[in-house]
Amino acid sequence: MADVTRIVAVPKPAEATETHPLVAIALFCAIGLLLSLSVIVLDQYLPGEWF
Secondary structure: OHHHHHHHOOOOOOOOOOOOHHHHHHHHHHHHHHHHHHHHHHHHHOOOOOO
16 A cells, blocks of 8 residues: 555645746846837937947
């Protein structure tokens, strides 16, 4: 009977605080895109050379 319970036993899931690695990458890219978009929009309204 011990063999059956070992085969049927379900492993414990990971902790709920763990996030997927792609979430961090997606957030980093989203912040970069928003920053780039804000520079493009502000460039139309503010005179001068940015870079």
